[in-house]
Amino acid sequence: MTYSGKVFIILRMQGHFPLPLESAESQAKPRALQLLSGTAPFQGYEIGALAPACRRAPAVAVANMLRSTLLCAALGLLRAQPFPCPPACKCVFRDAAQCSGGHVARLAELGLPANLTHVLLSRMGHGALQNDSFRGMTVLQRLMLSDSHISAIAPGAFHDLVKLKTLRLSRNQIPELPGALLDKMVLLEQLFLDRNELKDINQNMFQKLVNLQELFLNQNQLTSLPARLFTNLGNLKLLDLSGNNLTHLPQGLLAAQAKLEKLVLHSNRLVSLDAGLLSRLRALKELQLDRNHIRSIAPGAFDPLRGLSYLTLSRNQLEFLPSALFLYSRNLTFLTLFENPLEALPEVLFGELAGLRELWLNRTRLRTLPAAALRNLSGLRTFGLTLSPRLSALPEDAFQGLAALQVLALHSNGLATLPGALLRGLDGLRRVSLRHNRLRALPRALFRHLRSLEGVDLEHNQLETLPGDAFAELPRLAEVLLGHNPWRCDCGLRPFLAWLRRHPGLVGRAEPPRCHGPAPRAGLPLWALPDEDPECPGTGGPPPRPAPAPTRPALPADPRHTASVASVPDGSEPWARTQLVSRDQRQDHSLFWRLYFLLLATQAVITGIIVFAMIKLGRLFRRLIRERELLFESMGKPCN
Numbered sequence: 001m002t003y004s005g006k007v008f009i010i011l012r013m014q015g016h017f018p019l020p021l022e023s024a025e026s027q028a029k030p031r032a033l034q035l036l037s038g039t040a041p042f043q044g045y046e047i048g049a050l051a052p053a054c055r056r057a058p059a060v061a062v063a064n065m066l067r068s069t070l071l072c073a074a075l076g077l078l079r080a081q082p083f084p085c086p087p088a089c090k091c092v093f094r095d096a097a098q099c100s101g102g103h104v105a106r107l108a109e110l111g112l113p114a115n116l117t118h119v120l121l122s123r124m125g126h127g128a129l130q131n132d133s134f135r136g137m138t139v140l141q142r143l144m145l146s147d148s149h150i151s152a153i154a155p156g157a158f159h160d161l162v163k164l165k166t167l168r169l170s171r172n173q174i175p176e177l178p179g180a181l182l183d184k185m186v187l188l189e190q191l192f193l194d195r196n197e198l199k200d201i202n203q204n205m206f207q208k209l210v211n212l213q214e215l216f217l218n219q220n221q222l223t224s225l226p227a228r229l230f231t232n233l234g235n236l237k238l239l240d241l242s243g244n245n246l247t248h249l250p251q252g253l254l255a256a257q258a259k260l261e262k263l264v265l266h267s268n269r270l271v272s273l274d275a276g277l278l279s280r281l282r283a284l285k286e287l288q289l290d291r292n293h294i295r296s297i298a299p300g301a302f303d304p305l306r307g308l309s310y311l312t313l314s315r316n317q318l319e320f321l322p323s324a325l326f327l328y329s330r331n332l333t334f335l336t337l338f339e340n341p342l343e344a345l346p347e348v349l350f351g352e353l354a355g356l357r358e359l360w361l362n363r364t365r366l367r368t369l370p371a372a373a374l375r376n377l378s379g380l381r382t383f384g385l386t387l388s389p390r391l392s393a394l395p396e397d398a399f400q401g402l403a404a405l406q407v408l409a410l411h412s413n414g415l416a417t418l419p420g421a422l423l424r425g426l427d428g429l430r431r432v433s434l435r436h437n438r439l440r441a442l443p444r445a446l447f448r449h450l451r452s453l454e455g456v457d458l459e460h461n462q463l464e465t466l467p468g469d470a471f472a473e474l475p476r477l478a479e480v481l482l483g484h485n486p487w488r489c490d491c492g493l494r495p496f497l498a499w500l501r502r503h504p505g506l507v508g509r510a511e512p513p514r515c516h517g518p519a520p521r522a523g524l525p526l527w528a529l530p531d532e533d534p535e536c537p538g539t540g541g542p543p544p545r546p547a548p549a550p551t552r553p554a555l556p557a558d559p560r561h562t563a564s565v566a567s568v569p570d571g572s573e574p575w576a577r578t579q580l581v582s583r584d585q586r587q588d589h590s591l592f593w594r595l596y597f598l599l600l601a602t603q604a605v606i607t608g609i610i611v612f613a614m615i616k617l618g619r620l621f622r623r624l625i626r627e628r629e630l631l632f633e634s635m636g637k638p639c640n
Contacts, residue, residue: 086111092624093118100124104150107133117141124148131156142166146192150174159184168192170216177201183208194218194240201225207232218264219243227252240264242288247271255280262286266312273297279304286310290336293317303328309355315339319365320346327351338362338384345369350376360384368393375401384409386433396421404428411457412436420445431455435481438462442470450474457481459511464488468495471506482526483511489521489529491536500526 085091089099096118105127126149155178203226227250275298290312299322314336323346396419420443
């Protein structure tokens with residue numbers, strides 16, 4: 001007997017277990033004489049007939065249980081029937097098909113079963129979707145049709161997809177969308193229209209998508225958007241409009257998006273951020289506005305965004321920022337402002353941003369910083385103000401309030417002098433980069449009391465001498481870079497040379513500091529100078545033998561800039577820190593290192609054996625796992 005025959009018999013068996021419902025006589029009698037209880041076994045019985053019904057209750061319960069068991073068995077048999085997978089497809093799961101290599105205009109010829117819930121179509125031939133492409137597929141929940149050179153879509157192509165939750169049409173050549181294309185998809189939650197050739201969208205295109213949560217329109221050719229385009233998308237949480245040619249956003253465009261959490265607008269041509277545009281986005285957490293042409297931001301533009309934690313404004317055309325622009329953005333943990341032609345910063349710009357860990361102001365036109373402009377950034381760990389050649393001076397309280405600061409990057413500017421109290425209060429500071437400036441001298445107390453300081457970069461300046469105690473009382477100091485300075489090796493440098501001889505392992509030797517004058521000593525490394533100089537009274541005794549240069553650990557390269565160990569990368573990515581140990585704390589650990597390398601070799605052999613065994617086992621499952629991951633990746637869901 002076939003599976004369908006068995007299912008038919010089992011379903012018919014349900015009629016042999018009727019519940020004791022109302023009889024014809026009981027229906028004819030007054031309702032007052034009937035039992036009003038809604039309990040299924042006794043519903044509709046007369047009071048006089050209640051005792052027999054109670055006696056039959058166990059039999060009724062058993063009958064109900066048996067009927068439920070048979071029904072479940074019928075459904076199981078039905079699901080166990082062989083699944084007719086089309087020849088041009090792979091069926092990873094019984095209700096999911098993955099097809100490629102066909103033709104877009106002839107999708108109906110693939111023979112996709114109507115009971116599929118997941119369909120992945122890719123690399124199809126050039127053509128248009130027809131009205132019958134998905135006819136009858138009323139239970140389909142996810143349709144992925146990417147990389148298929150779709151040039152047009154018939155108005156009724158998706159009319160049968162009434163249960164669809166995810167539609168992906170990414171990386172095609174779709175120039176426009178028919179007016180009522182999506183009207184039947186009231187359950188749709190994810191819509192991917194990215195990487196197409198859309199130039200315009202009808203204002204009623206998304207009106208029926210009341211359950212939509214994620215909308216991707218990025219990397220198209222949109223130049224403007226209708227003001228009422230998103231009116232009915234009240235459940236939207238993610239909107240990506242990046243990579244288009246948008247020059248402005250109309251007022252009211254985002255008025256209905258009270259649940260929106262992420263708005264991506266980078267890589268457009270926006271010229272301004274108007275007041276009220278973001279006022280309804282109370283739930284917004286992430287806003288990306290970088291790589292636009294923004295010249296002005298309305299005062300208070302970010303005030304309603306009390307939950308905003310991630311904001312990018314880098315690579316725009318901002319010359320000035322409104323006062324108190326970030327006063328109410330107290331949840332910000334990530335902010336970028338670099339590569340803007342900023343002329344000046346307002347005296348009050350930030351509120352209490354205790355969660356902000358990193359701030360970069362690279363490539364600006366700033367000449368200085370306002371006094372205590374950063375005082376509210378109490379949790380800041382890294383601050384970079386670099387590649388701004390007009391920056392020539394800093395107030396002594398520029399970094400007031402940054403007690404948690406660990407990395408300070410001031411390289412590649414035009415700084416000629418520094419106030420002695422510039423770094424006062426930065427008790428957690430570990431690394432300072434002042435390379436590529438115009439510094440001719442350093443205040444004697446600049447680094448005093450920075451007991452956490454580990455590295456200082458002073459390369460490529462105009463330094464001729466340094467005080468002998470410039471780096472005194474810095475117990476954790478591990479590296480000082482002094483190369484490419486015009487050191488004048490005369491008697492005035494002797495106090496610093498004495499410090500250098502006591503700490504020969506601290507000064508970097510990859511680019512060693514060399515004498516610029518007087519002429520007989522030009523080109524000599526500082527530690528090669530004789531200890532005795534007849535022109536300098538009070539010198540004598542042979543100099544200690546220089547220690548070999550310490551190996552400088554390599555740092556991960558920043559994707560935007562390349563910098564030395566002591567310099568800070570010019571970008572918004574976190575900078576990897578290194579901690580070295582000063583020479584006077586070193587001991588002979590040769591035996592330890594021998595045992596350590598022996599342990600590493602043993603571990604490598606064991607690891608190799610384990611990896612070889614895992615590869616052997618992995619080959620048994622690779623094909624199934626690869627297909628499963630490809631399917632779920634295309635669906636936009638993680639593979640669990």
